[in-house]
Amino acid sequence: DAGVIQSPRHEVTEMGQEVTLRCKPISGHNSLFWYRQTMMRGLELLIYFNNNVPIDDSGMPEDRFSAKMPNASFSTLKIQPSEPRDSAVYFCASTIAGAGNTIYFGEGSWLTVV
Amino acid sequence: AQSVSQHNHHVILSEAASLELGCNYSYGGTVNLFWYVQYPGQHLQLLLKYFSGDPLVKGIKGFEAEFIKSKFSFNLRKPSVQWSDTAEYFCAVQGATNKLIFGTGTLLAVQP
Numbered sequence: 001d002a003g004v005i006q007s008p009r010h011e012v013t014e015m016g017q018e019v020t021l022r023c024k025p026i027s028g029h030n031s032l033f034w035y036r037q038t039m040m041r042g043l044e045l046l047i048y049f050n051n052n053v054p055i056d057d058s059g060m061p062e063d064r065f066s067a068k069m070p071n072a073s074f075s076t077l078k079i080q081p082s083e084p085r086d087s088a089v090y091f092c093a094s095t096i097a098g099a100g101n102t103i104y105f106g107e108g109s110w111l112t113v114v
Numbered sequence: 115a116q117s118v119s120q121h122n123h124h125v126i127l128s129e130a131a132s133l134e135l136g137c138n139y140s141y142g143g144t145v146n147l148f149w150y151v152q153y154p155g156q157h158l159q160l161l162l163k164y165f166s167g168d169p170l171v172k173g174i175k176g177f178e179a180e181f182i183k184s185k186f187s188f189n190l191r192k193p194s195v196q197w198s199d200t201a202e203y204f205c206a207v208q209g210a211t212n213k214l215i216f217g218t219g220t221l222l223a224v225q226p
Binding site for chain 2: 031033035042043045048050055056091093095097098100102103104105106107108
């Protein structure tokens with residue numbers, strides 16, 4: 001059974017370029033989360049969706065970041081323009097909304113902005 | 115707003131030593147509590163979770179955690195660690211909105 005699938009696994013880009021990270025949640029899951037992990041700030045929740053609708057985007061750092069979920073099987077996190085301080089591992093996770101349900105993580109997208 | 119505090123940032127143990135990692139949370143309502151593990155270079159995996167019932171929860175690989183509501187704590191324990199337990203451990207709290215917030219993590223290094 002496929003888990004949460006993220007792409008790309010690794011990306012190196014120049015400052016100012018647009019970056020798009022992609023996520024395919026586990027089939028049947030209706031909640032999707034985007035997290036960012038850095039040494040300095042640990043795991044931060046950026047945004048999460050229930051039934052394709054953004055519920056809480058208070059963790060999105062600034063207007064350069066945007067996330068969409070056009071359907072139940074696909075989500076994107078876009079950074080435009082990218083900056084070196086955006087370098088991090090970005091994790092997507094999914095679950096079935098409900099008390100105590102396990103949230104499953106993808107393997108992450110390692111982003112380096114130079 | 116919910117928050118999680120992990121007091122130990124780095125822990126170094128010898129094999130066979132006992133482990134206890136502290137986790138305290140802040141939230142005004144009913145919570146679900148989780149411990150996740152991240153092995154070097156890998157994604158997060160669930161160790162165990164509590165959402166109701168017996169406050170002593172047993173997870174995979176011999177780990178357990180105890181929910182003490184009066185102390186807002188959910189400490190992780192293992193009686194005897196192995197070198198393969200070297201990883202980063204994250205405590206997380208989930209409130210009514212399904213939002214999962216993580217602590218800053220504890221890096222565990224087990225020396226053979």
